[in-house]
Amino acid sequence: MTETELPAALAEPVTRVGGGWTSLLVVANIGLWLGIYAPIQVLLPEQAELLDSANKELVFGVVMGVGAVVSLFANPLVGLASDRTRSRFGRRHPWTLLGALVGAIGLVILALAPNVVVMTIGWCVVQAGLNGMLATLTSALPDRVPVAQRAEIGGLVGISQMLGTVLGAVLVTVVVTSVRSGYLACALVVVAGVLGFVLRTKDPALPRTWKPANSRRAAVAELWVSPRAHPDFAWAWGCHFLIILGNALGTYYLLFFLKDAVHYPDPDTGLLIMMGLYGVALVIGGLTVGRLSDRSGNRKRYVQLAAVVMAAAAFILTGWQTWPAALLAAPLLGVGFGAYWAVALAILTQVLPTAQDRAKDLGVVNLANLLPQVIAPLLAIVILAGLGGYPSLFAAAGLVTLAAGCLIAGVRTVR
Numbered sequence: 438m439t440e441t442e443l444p445a446a447l448a449e450p451v452t453r454v455g456g457g458w459t460s461l462l463v464v465a466n467i468g469l470w471l472g473i474y475a476p477i478q479v480l481l482p483e484q485a486e487l488l489d490s491a492n493k494e495l496v497f498g499v500v501m502g503v504g505a506v507v508s509l510f511a512n513p514l515v516g517l518a519s520d521r522t523r524s525r526f527g528r529r530h531p532w533t534l535l536g537a538l539v540g541a542i543g544l545v546i547l548a549l550a551p552n553v554v555v556m557t558i559g560w561c562v563v564q565a566g567l568n569g570m571l572a573t574l575t576s577a578l579p580d581r582v583p584v585a586q587r588a589e590i591g592g593l594v595g596i597s598q599m600l601g602t603v604l605g606a607v608l609v610t611v612v613v614t615s616v617r618s619g620y621l622a623c624a625l626v627v628v629a630g631v632l633g634f635v636l637r638t639k640d641p642a643l644p645r646t647w648k649p650a651n652s653r654r655a656a657v658a659e660l661w662v663s664p665r666a667h668p669d670f671a672w673a674w675g676c677h678f679l680i681i682l683g684n685a686l687g688t689y690y691l692l693f694f695l696k697d698a699v700h701y702p703d704p705d706t707g708l709l710i711m712m713g714l715y716g717v718a719l720v721i722g723g724l725t726v727g728r729l730s731d732r733s734g735n736r737k738r739y740v741q742l743a744a745v746v747m748a749a750a751a752f753i754l755t756g757w758q759t760w761p762a763a764l765l766a767a768p769l770l771g772v773g774f775g776a777y778w779a780v781a782l783a784i785l786t787q788v789l790p791t792a793q794d795r796a797k798d799l800g801v802v803n804l805a806n807l808l809p810q811v812i813a814p815l816l817a818i819v820i821l822a823g824l825g826g827y828p829s830l831f832a833a834a835g836l837v838t839l840a841a842g843c844l845i846a847g848v849r850t851v852r
Contacts, residue, residue: 444644446528446580446643447643450580450583452583453586454581454590458581459590461633461638462577462590464633466597467604468628468631469567469571469627470600470601470602471601471630472540474598475602475609475623476560476623478602478606478688478692479606480620481560483616483692484550484616485553487616488553489553494690494693494818497814498817501811502811502814503557504560504563505810506811507561507565507568508565509808509811511566512568512569513572514800515572515800516799519572519573521643523642523647526642527639527641528640528642529573529577530573532573533573533574533634533635534631535569536566536567536571537566538628540627541566541624541627542566543559543561543562543563543565543566544559544563544620544621545620545624546558546559546562547563548617548619567627570631572800575802578591584786585731586731587731588731588780589728589731591780591782592727593723593727595719595778596719599715599719602712603713606709606712609622610708662674667790668847669849670788672844673781673784673851674801675841675844675847676842676848677785677841678841679837680838680841681805682808682812683747683748683837683838684747684770684834686809686813686834687751687770687831689817690817691708695707695708712767714767715768716771717771718770718771719774720775721775722743722772722773722776724779725776726775727780735852736784737845737848739777740777742776743842744777744838744842744845745839746772746773746776747769748834748842750766750770750773751770752835753769754766755829756828758828784848788851
């Protein structure tokens with residue numbers, strides 16, 4: 438088929454999505470991000486300290502890095518598989534549910550892990566399942582949401598990431614207080630969150646007679662998207678990668694930062710307070726900028742503004758490792774990241790190479806989310822050990838984020 442003869446499931450959406458569909462998507466994303474960030478922010482660092490207190494930073498970094506390598510393969514490959522699925526239940530929903538179940542199994546393995554090796558295996562299973570789920574949930578935006586509504590819905594997706602992060606911190610520091618029960622609670626939330634979206638929303642199926650334009654082997658080869666053939670996609674991808682890398686450098690080690698640099702008496706509670714401030718600000722930034730961007734059609738200037746605000750938050754912590762500085766930096770980072778996430782998803786879905794490979798191409802986009810999970814812990818270990826400690830770590834986060842704001846200027850087909 439040519440691009441103009443694609444099945445209805447692959448057509449560019451023109452009907453605005455309603456509140457019910459959006460709410461179920463947000464809930465599914467909350468469960469997804471809670472399953473990822475409650476371990477990253479709280480459970481994995483605490484488990485690393487329990488299993489090897491003398492080398493906790495190294496253990497945490499290695500576990501994160503190995504898990505992220507798994508996610509690099511899971512996300513685009515599940516996206517590719519869903520693009521070609523012709524099940525009567527739809528293309529995305531079967532993979533979304535399977536990803537949630539695999540992720541939950543990985544969280545149970547983590548809950549029972551007696552040593553670092555099993556801990557690493559468990560996190561790899563979590564990353565495989567939840568990143569497959571991420572590939573299909575992200576595809577809902579170009580599958581179902583018209584261009585003129587994408588920044589608004591993208592902002593809500595960004596808010597769901599924040600809510601998953603904050604609610605996850607609350608769940609594993611207030612509601613349940615042991616590492617084992619925290620992992621098990623996360624597993625339940627992941628599965629419960631996705632069921633409503635899978636069971637209550639439509640997932641248009643591909644016709645049984647539809648044949649993809651290329652084979653699976655050729656499609657795997659096309660996981661590489663040529664920057665020369667698709668320059669706008671390349672510029673947007675590079676910006677997204679640097680934003681996520683800067684955010685990872687600035688947030689992954691916050692629990693240890695509060696404990697070892699700020700010397701806050703209750704680091705878990707301190708992290709929860711920071712996440713609360715971050716979350717409120719992210720909601721404000723995401724909703725406000727998403728609507729402004731949809732009305733004006735402008736995207737790039739909001740990305741650049743968001744990068745400046747996020748970098749400012751990092752530079753505050755570069756100069757001052759104090760509790761008041763942390764309270765100031767948290768909402769700045771939140772409002773910047775919320776604003777960025779709303780506009781980023783709109784830009785990224787507008788520069789996708791083809792309609793029939795949306796999930797595969799968004800899997801490539803999601804590599805920009807995942808590669809920082811490999812790179813940031815390794816960089817952080819080097820910086821914390823011998824390049825100036827936490828001030829240098831936050832300075833690196835700020836500089837990387839500013840560089841992201843420069844890259845977005847290369848996109849030509851989106852204002």
